[in-house]
Amino acid sequence: MSHQPYEKWLLSEEVISQQDKESLKIHLQECKSCQDLHYAWQAVEQEFAINAQVEPQSGFDQRWEIRLEKTRETRRQKRITVSIGITLGFSLLATWSILLADLTNFSLSSFLGNLFATLGQFVSRIIHILRGVESLFRAFPLAIPISAAIGVSLMAVVTLLLAFWTASLFKIYQPKQGVILK
Secondary structure, X not given: OOOHHHHHHHHOOOOOOHHHHHHHHHHHHHOHHHHXXXXXXXXXXXXXXXXXXXXXXXXXXXXXXHHHHHHHHHHHHHHHHHHHHHHHHHHHHHHHHHXXXXXOOOOHHHHHHHHHHHHHHHHHHXXXXXXXXXXXXXXXXXXXXXXXXXXXXXXXXXXXXXXXXXXXXXXXXXXXXOOOOO
């Protein structure tokens, strides 16, 4: 026998039509399971009506809010600690990988020479790019305001994207509101 609409009607506080009431009444006369449910639910409702709701002890709200804030702070600190630990771990791994890979034929003079040569090439390329940009601006004087407008626009877009990204990270890593059960 199907109990679905009858159980829903018994446990719901919705007002049902007269035809549904008659159907429920007939079903309750025939179905022992739904009769038991009906009487049990009536007993529960009577208990709720008789017994008054217990008020929390004074100061409960403040204690609960303090505990919630401490729990949130602890979780936030744990996330930060884990993030820093993972970052440091990867940094150490990368450093040791570089050192161990180059340890077999390591020479301080060769290392310093390569370092300064690389820095020199980098500075040389930057100077070359700046001279190219300078000659471009001399050839096209209108390019300066246009590129300035484009540059400012791009910086504004990047700033907005970074702001949205940061806001989304705060939203993602905020603890959910509600009761925390331990």
